[in-house]
Amino acid sequence: VVGRLNEQSGADRASPSLGGGPYAYARFGNPTVDAVEAQLATVDGGGWTCLTASGMSAIDAALSALQPHGRGRPWMFPDELYPGTRSYAERVVVGLRGTVVAWAPVSELAAEDLSAFAGRLGRERPAVLFLESMSNPFLHEPALERLVAIAHEHDVAVVVDNTMATHVRCQPLALGADVVVTSATKYLGGHGDLMAGVVAGHDRELGERVRRYRASVGSILNPFDAYALGGYLESFALRFGRQSATAAELAALLAGRPEVAQVWYPAPAPGLPGGGVVTFRLRGATPEVRTEAVRAFLARTEGSLPYTASFGAIESSVVDLATLSGQPGSEGVLRLSVGLEDPHEIVEALDRGLRTTEGVPG
Ligand SMILES: Cc1ncc(COP(=O)(O)O)c(C=O)c1O
Numbered sequence: 001v002v003g004r005l006n007e008q009s010g011a012d013r014a015s016p017s018l019g020g021g022p023y024a025y026a027r028f029g030n031p032t033v034d035a036v037e038a039q040l041a042t043v044d045g046g047g048w049t050c051l052t053a054s055g056m057s058a059i060d061a062a063l064s065a066l067q068p069h070g071r072g073r074p075w076m077f078p079d080e081l082y083p084g085t086r087s088y089a090e091r092v093v094v095g096l097r098g099t100v101v102a103w104a105p106v107s108e109l110a111a112e113d114l115s116a117f118a119g120r121l122g123r124e125r126p127a128v129l130f131l132e133s134m135s136n137p138f139l140h141e142p143a144l145e146r147l148v149a150i151a152h153e154h155d156v157a158v159v160v161d162n163t164m165a166t167h168v169r170c171q172p173l174a175l176g177a178d179v180v181v182t183s184a185t186k187y188l189g190g191h192g193d194l195m196a197g198v199v200a201g202h203d204r205e206l207g208e209r210v211r212r213y214r215a216s217v218g219s220i221l222n223p224f225d226a227y228a229l230g231g232y233l234e235s236f237a238l239r240f241g242r243q244s245a246t247a248a249e250l251a252a253l254l255a256g257r258p259e260v261a262q263v264w265y266p267a268p269a270p271g272l273p274g275g276g277v278v279t280f281r282l283r284g285a286t287p288e289v290r291t292e293a294v295r296a297f298l299a300r301t302e303g304s305l306p307y308t309a310s311f312g313a314i315e316s317s318v319v320d321l322a323t324l325s326g327q328p329g330s331e332g333v334l335r336l337s338v339g340l341e342d343p344h345e346i347v348e349a350l351d352r353g354l355r356t357t358e359g360v361p362g
Contacts, residue, residue: 003035005227028215032223036230044162044180044200046173048207050214051198051226055163055183056084057219058197062159062179063093063128065209069157070127074100076156078109082136083325085161089130102126106135109142114150121154129156133172134164137279137321137335138264141165148176163187168240169272173202186312187276189232190239194225239314239340244273247338250346251278259283259293259354261332276338277311279321283332290332294320297334297353304349311337316346 009026022029037049052058063075077089093099102124108117109131121129129151134141144160151158160172163183172180182188184196199210214220221229251265261283266274282297284290298307301318308317309324321333338346 003032003227003230005223006031007223026223027218027220030220030223030226032230033221033226036221036226036233039230039233040198040200043167044173044182044198045167045171046180046200046207047202047204048210049198049200050207050210051184051196051221051229052214053197053219053221054195055161055181055185055197056088057214058181058183058199059085059088059159059161060092060217061197061210061213061219062181062199062201063130064213065206066128066157066159066179067097067099070155073125073127074102075128075130076102076104076121076124076126077130078106078132078135079103080106080135080138080140081130081132082161082163085130104129106140109147110140114143114146117147118150118153121150121156125154126156128159130159130161131177132161132164133170134162134266134275136164137277137324137333139164139266139275139277139279141170141266144170144172144177145175148172152176164275164277165266166236166240166275168237169266169275173200178203179206184229185310187240187243188236188312189225189229190236190312190314191228191232192308192310192313192315194228194232196221196225196229240276241273242340243276243312243338246343246346247276247278247336248274249343250336250338250350251280253347254278254280254350257354278336278338280334280336281332282334287329287331291322294322294332294334300355301349301353304352305336305346308337311335313337314340316341316349 033051037051040049089101094101148158158177159179160177162180163186166187179201182198184198251263254260255263260280262281264279282293284293306317309319316339317337319335321330
């Protein structure tokens with residue numbers, strides 16, 4: 001049940017909270033935001049939950065609150081990472097705050113034998129390790145519980161970005177992570193019309209630091225988006241289940257298409273939906289041929305499959321990785337976000353996009 005919207009920027013004169021109460025000024029706290037945090041508290045399973053203005057501000061609040069931990073030691077990020085977080089690490093962590101960043105090869109993080117990674121932690125002695133529970137856009141899932149255990153042996157605090165997997169597939173706090181961050185702009189909101197971020201953790205003192213940081217920099221979620229998010233959360237599990245079921249079908253269908261060279265979708269696990277994102281690479285011997293294949297796909301799907309940089313919404317969309325990240329080697333890669341349409345509609349759109357010759361059914 002969604003509470004009332006309270007959009008006041010300051011408590012009125014009659015309010016007993018005027019003069020230092022939690023709602024005296026909306027940058028410090030707001031009853032609508034608190035109500036949605038209470039709704040989310042059971043989701044991540046931590047001792048505290050804090051809503052922020054976007055996924056990036058959630059990452060910023062979590063990492064900033066951890067700044068005193070192991071001061072002077074480097075921070076470690078995977079070398080394959082959501083580009084916004086990579087840019088935060090480079091521009092803010094290194095560029096503005098002067099904290100050294102070490103990049104961990106994702107091949108070490110994803111290896112069955114984690115001894116090379118353990119050796120790296122021992123040598124580089126980071127204070128903080130940032131991980132994604134499911135990587136964007138290739139949907140790799142590291143062995144989180146084992147990685148966290150190794151990190152803790154080395155006194156490394158672990159922050160996990162759970163945006164792609166969501167709490168339905170992965171519960172980082174239950175696996176030992178210190179902090180979990182989620183961009184609620186994606187699946188949790190799910191309607192492509194708001195931005196929000198969630199930070200949650202076990203340690204109360206850390207939670208207080210996150211709250212104080214959020215108040216200092218003014219990154220609390222605005223009450224309108226909190227109110228909308230509260231409503232959308234009610235249908236989240238249904239949406240994610242349906243998006244995942246359709247996406248799994250489409251991943252299998254794409255894998256059987258001659259125009260598709262490779263498909264990435266999380267391994268099936270009983271009772272664990274894989275999410276609504278399917279990443280695939282179009283066939284083509286050279287980057288130029290693959291770039292042209294993407295251009296043709298996008299031209300043919302225009303009008304039936306929106307082109308959007310985001311994912312997780314009820315409306316299906318597609319984006320090409322070369323435009324999104326600019327990374328060399330990403331030519332030909334498309335990231336499909338599956339929505340709630342009739343699956344046949346999405347199949348038809350993909351079919352249109354993949355036809356190598358106009359008019360010939362794929
Ligand atoms: C994995 C991941 N983390 C964090 C973010 C940042 O979230 P926001 O755009 O809400 O700031 C994104 C956005 O695409 C993302 O994909």
